[in-house]
Amino acid sequence: MQGILIICLLLSFTIVKAQTAFTIYDTFSSDLPADKVNKIVIDGENNKWIGTESGLVKMNPAEEMTLFTTANSDIPGNQITAIFIDNDIVWIGTQLNGMAKFDGTTWTNYDPSNSSLPDYQVKCINKDSNDTLWIGTPSGLVKWDIVDYWFVYTNTNSLLHSNNINDIYIDAEDNLYIGTLNGGLSTYINGFIDYYRTDNSLISDNTILSIDEDIFNNKWLATSFGGLSVFTPDETFLKFTPLTSDIADWSIDAVTIDNDNIGLIGMSSTGLEVFDNVSWQNFTTTNSAMPDDYINTVMVDGDNKVWMGTDTGGVVVLDRTLLISVDDLNPIRANVYPNPVTSSCIITTNINEGVLQVYNLSGMLCLTQKIKSNTLFINVSDLVSGNYIIKITNSETSIGMPMLVAH
Numbered sequence: 001m002q003g004i005l006i007i008c009l010l011l012s013f014t015i016v017k018a019q020t021a022f023t024i025y026d027t028f029s030s031d032l033p034a035d036k037v038n039k040i041v042i043d044g045e046n047n048k049w050i051g052t053e054s055g056l057v058k059m060n061p062a063e064e065m066t067l068f069t070t071a072n073s074d075i076p077g078n079q080i081t082a083i084f085i086d087n088d089i090v091w092i093g094t095q096l097n098g099m100a101k102f103d104g105t106t107w108t109n110y111d112p113s114n115s116s117l118p119d120y121q122v123k124c125i126n127k128d129s130n131d132t133l134w135i136g137t138p139s140g141l142v143k144w145d146i147v148d149y150w151f152v153y154t155n156t157n158s159l160l161h162s163n164n165i166n167d168i169y170i171d172a173e174d175n176l177y178i179g180t181l182n183g184g185l186s187t188y189i190n191g192f193i194d195y196y197r198t199d200n201s202l203i204s205d206n207t208i209l210s211i212d213e214d215i216f217n218n219k220w221l222a223t224s225f226g227g228l229s230v231f232t233p234d235e236t237f238l239k240f241t242p243l244t245s246d247i248a249d250w251s252i253d254a255v256t257i258d259n260d261n262i263g264l265i266g267m268s269s270t271g272l273e274v275f276d277n278v279s280w281q282n283f284t285t286t287n288s289a290m291p292d293d294y295i296n297t298v299m300v301d302g303d304n305k306v307w308m309g310t311d312t313g314g315v316v317v318l319d320r321t322l323l324i325s326v327d328d329l330n331p332i333r334a335n336v337y338p339n340p341v342t343s344s345c346i347i348t349t350n351i352n353e354g355v356l357q358v359y360n361l362s363g364m365l366c367l368t369q370k371i372k373s374n375t376l377f378i379n380v381s382d383l384v385s386g387n388y389i390i391k392i393t394n395s396e397t398s399i400g401m402p403m404l405v406a407h
Contacts, residue, residue, distance in 0.1 A: 021322035022289035026314030031065040032057060037309030040299045041083040048307065049090060050315060051080030056092060074107035076100050082136075084125035091133070093122025099135065116150035117142060126168040134176065136165030141178060141188075159193045160186055161206075169211035169219065177219050177231075179208030185221060185231065202237040204229040210254045215261045222252035228265060228275070236340050236406050244361060244387055245402055246280040247273055258300040266295030266308060272318070278334055278401050283318065290316060332399045334392050340404040347376040347390070354394035358403070361387055380405050 026035050039051035050057040055069035055078045068075045077097030084091040090102040098111025099122045124136035135142035140154040140163045154163050162183025169177040176188035184197035184206045196203045205226025212220050219231040227241035240247050254266035265273035271284035271293045292313030299307045306318040334349035358367035388403045
């Protein structure tokens with residue numbers, strides 16, 4: 001019971017309903033061909049490319065939609081599962097009909113019958129700085145130089161622990177982070193594949209559905225049953241689950257980091273989570289104008305508006321500037337750095353009077369320190385490695401945030 005009480009110390013914010021903050025594009029209100037949206041990508045000209053169950057949509061900045069289907073173009077299939085924008089080239093992956101390249105005029109299609117693609121289903125596409133295309137399929141990780149060299153990594157010729165590739169993230173150094181089905185997180189660095197699973201690391205789940213990176217080079221992993229798992233540069237994992245934080249669900253389908261380094265998390269059945277490394281906001285059909293709680297994809301445009309593809313409600317756009325901000329809902333703001341902590345850390349906060357307490361997940365108070373300035377130095381050398389909750393309290397309210405001690 002103490003552990004449950006401590007988890008509740010992480011403040012849950014009330015979302016103010018603001019109908020004008022949400023814009024919905026569905027089959028009733030727009031030219032969207034289907035209400036199930038699998039993928040949204042935004043190009044350099046602010047066009048939104050929307051992959052649906054019934055075709056590919058290009059929405060220009062004037063909100064005019066152009067539909068590409070097998071009936072009006074040479075696109076190979078209508079169930080769009082992957083989109084990658086490469087300057088003026090659009091690459092798309094389909095559920096049943098392979099992959100296509102679209103240059104604005106011509107479609108060039110690839111599948112197992114005319115290429116070395118190992119599967120007709122393409123789940124994700126990305127490209128590194130050497131113009132190598134990386135393709136995720138249920139039959140392996142494909143490396144293609146976009147000319148004639150193909151190679152397929154599988155669990156028989158590499159350390160991949162699953163051939164079913166859900167997502168591929170490529171960082172600034174061309175390192176690959178590969179989310180798999182039941183095979184954990186795989187990395188491809190300097191030509192070598194390594195892996196992180198629940199049996200050899202602290203990763204929270206072996207199914208990774210989506211990956212993005214924050215400004216501190218942490219990789220945020222959306223897992224199927226383990227909540228949000230964050231892979232840090234020192235190769236440790238932070239876990240955010242309903243037991244250790246205010247995240248709403250264990251099951252996450254999508255994650256992206258916005259222009260302010262705020263995490264946007266599409267839940268499998270509980271709406272959108274917004275996490276700024278301190279507090280959580282959950283937008284659902286019951287507390288907002290969200291039409292669906294099942295979020296398949298999340299993207300952010302240049303104006304920091306959140307674009308979501310839902311399972312039955314079409315495309316939802318959230319303009320958070322029209323909502324009451326977290327700062328308005330709670331006067332305390334704080335951050336801990338570094339996190340994970342090895343020996344000591346710095347807590348920065350906007351208050352200069354109050355109390356800081358550190359609890360373990362069993363509810364035991366492990367450390368107390370008075371707040372006398374905006375910056376506090378905390379020594380955690382005497383704490384055992386593990387997850388903790390930092391609670392900051394003043395005369396008005398309190399907030400909580402997670403901390404991982406890793407000696």
